[in-house]
Amino acid sequence: MARTQGSHSDITGPRVRAAALKLFARHGYAAVSMRQIAGEVGVQAGALYNYIPDKQSLLFDLMQDHMVELLDAVEGALSGAPLQRLEDFVRFHIAFHHDRPDAVFIAYMELRNLEPSNFAQIEGLRRGYETVLEDILRAGVADGSLVVADPKVAAMAVIAMLTGVNTWFSAEGRLSLRDVQDMYWNMVRRMLSAGGSV
Amino acid sequence: MARTQGSHSDITGPRVRAAALKLFARHGYAAVSMRQIAGEVGVQAGALYNYIPDKQSLLFDLMQDHMVELLDAVEGALSGAPLQRLEDFVRFHIAFHHDRPDAVFIAYMELRNLEPSNFAQIEGLRRGYETVLEDILRAGVADGSLVVADPKVAAMAVIAMLTGVNTWFSAEGRLSLRDVQDMYWNMVRRMLSAGGSV
DNA sequence: CTTGGTTTTGAACGATTGTTCAGTTAAATC
DNA sequence: GATTTAACTGAACAATCGTTCAAAACCAAG
Numbered sequence: 001m002a003r004t005q006g007s008h009s010d011i012t013g014p015r016v017r018a019a020a021l022k023l024f025a026r027h028g029y030a031a032v033s034m035r036q037i038a039g040e041v042g043v044q045a046g047a048l049y050n051y052i053p054d055k056q057s058l059l060f061d062l063m064q065d066h067m068v069e070l071l072d073a074v075e076g077a078l079s080g081a082p083l084q085r086l087e088d089f090v091r092f093h094i095a096f097h098h099d100r101p102d103a104v105f106i107a108y109m110e111l112r113n114l115e116p117s118n119f120a121q122i123e124g125l126r127r128g129y130e131t132v133l134e135d136i137l138r139a140g141v142a143d144g145s146l147v148v149a150d151p152k153v154a155a156m157a158v159i160a161m162l163t164g165v166n167t168w169f170s171a172e173g174r175l176s177l178r179d180v181q182d183m184y185w186n187m188v189r190r191m192l193s194a195g196g197s198v
Numbered sequence: 199m200a201r202t203q204g205s206h207s208d209i210t211g212p213r214v215r216a217a218a219l220k221l222f223a224r225h226g227y228a229a230v231s232m233r234q235i236a237g238e239v240g241v242q243a244g245a246l247y248n249y250i251p252d253k254q255s256l257l258f259d260l261m262q263d264h265m266v267e268l269l270d271a272v273e274g275a276l277s278g279a280p281l282q283r284l285e286d287f288v289r290f291h292i293a294f295h296h297d298r299p300d301a302v303f304i305a306y307m308e309l310r311n312l313e314p315s316n317f318a319q320i321e322g323l324r325r326g327y328e329t330v331l332e333d334i335l336r337a338g339v340a341d342g343s344l345v346v347a348d349p350k351v352a353a354m355a356v357i358a359m360l361t362g363v364n365t366w367f368s369a370e371g372r373l374s375l376r377d378v379q380d381m382y383w384n385m386v387r388r389m390l391s392a393g394g395s396v
Numbered sequence: 397c398t399t400g401g402t403t404t405t406g407a408a409c410g411a412t413t414g415t416t417c418a419g420t421t422a423a424a425t426c
Numbered sequence: 427g428a429t430t431t432a433a434c435t436g437a438a439c440a441a442t443c444g445t446t447c448a449a450a451a452c453c454a455a456g
Binding site: 232233244246247252253 | 414415416417
Binding site: 405408419420424 | 427428429430431432433434435436437438439440441442443444445446447448449450451452453454455456
């Protein structure tokens with residue numbers, strides 16, 4: 001048993017995934033070749049297959065890891081009463097997505113490039129995330145802090161609105177991330193809270 | 199000069215564009231081959247080049263036509279005071295996008311597959327559409343009917359929220375398009391109007 | 397230094413890509 | 427019916443695709 005310490009395996013593996021994440025986000029799954037990924041890593045195309053079974057699995061793993069991480073993180077970000085948890089959700093979503101724009105882009109854009117069974121799995125995770133917000137809205141209606149005609153629809157509206165931040169926000173612009181979080185929380189609060197626009 | 203009336207040119211041409219629209223939306227620009235498009239039309243791949251110079255131009259034309267049509271249509275959909283025009287915008291955006299899901303999908307997802315100069319042109323049209331809403335918001339602030347901290351940000355938020363409808367709404371579901379328009383207008387009104395949540 | 401096993405190379409596989417074009421088909425005009 | 431021209435076929439082009447694999451390179455343990 002040799003070559004376990006100085007092994008490149010635990011270095012190259014993550015680099016393959018990082019390169020794929022970057023290139024898939026930039027150009028799209030179908031438009032990126034295995035040779036491009038290999039080139040980004042500094043290796044020949046054949047070497048990639050020491051770390052992944054095939055291209056499709058590479059895409060699926062990237063998306064699954066992102067969604068699982070998202071679901072894990074959101075649970076820990078919420079606390080207190082429904083109105084407070086709604087604010088937590090808004091601020092969390094914006095910050096989490098801002099930190100990993102490539103993974104977000106892929107998770108939303110490459111669904112159609114997944115094989116059916118892989119698609120079903122990712123779709124299930126996405127629904128799980130939507131349900132987290134939906135549950136907050138229902139709880140807020142129940143305790144009177146929120147006024148929401150249709151929690152399912154409102155959850156979709158809020159998530160779409162928040163995810164849209166990634167398409168235009170840059171930390172180098174005139175607004176800080178905190179500014180954006182404040183603005184969006186203000187808009188969501190006015191949109192859904194029982195307290196009116198105060 | 200023969201073969202000008204019974205010509206297939208004015209039949210096949212639109213069918214090529216329709217097939218490309220459908221397939222690009224379904225599988226993505228890079229994942230669709232010219233032979234697939236030709237197959238959908240019922241013709242050999244070579245015949246496509248009687249109607250388009252190349253694949254890239256086909257994508258660009260589809261996106262440009264969609265954006266120009268969008269900009270033309272939105273102007274005619276707005277009337278009256280800012281608050282009324284905001285409602286018009288919300289209802290228009292939902293209905294217009296619902297009527298052409300494939301074109302919407304392509305216009306939002308295939309930007310990265312455009313050559314730089316093509317990208318700049320489409321991006322300009324998109325900015326034009328955003329400006330239409332932004333102007334409404336500014337006018338609403340000016341006449342006191344709206345309370346908007348940052349019109350640019352609010353415009354992006356509203357458009358993202360409205361466009362998100364296309365990802366989940368189906369006319370066969372429990373809600374009619376009119377239901378959805380009402381719900382979203384209600385949410386946007388509460389979010390931005392000066393009147394509070396009444 | 398030799399051995400043993402991990403990692404990578406580099407070439408090759410058949411399939412498919414966008415695009416071109418000479419030749420065939422078909423329809424309208426004379 | 428002959429002519430003309432638009433529409434299309436079908437084969438071909440070089441390039442690239444994802445993937446495989448024997449051989450070479452490499453490094454740690456004995």
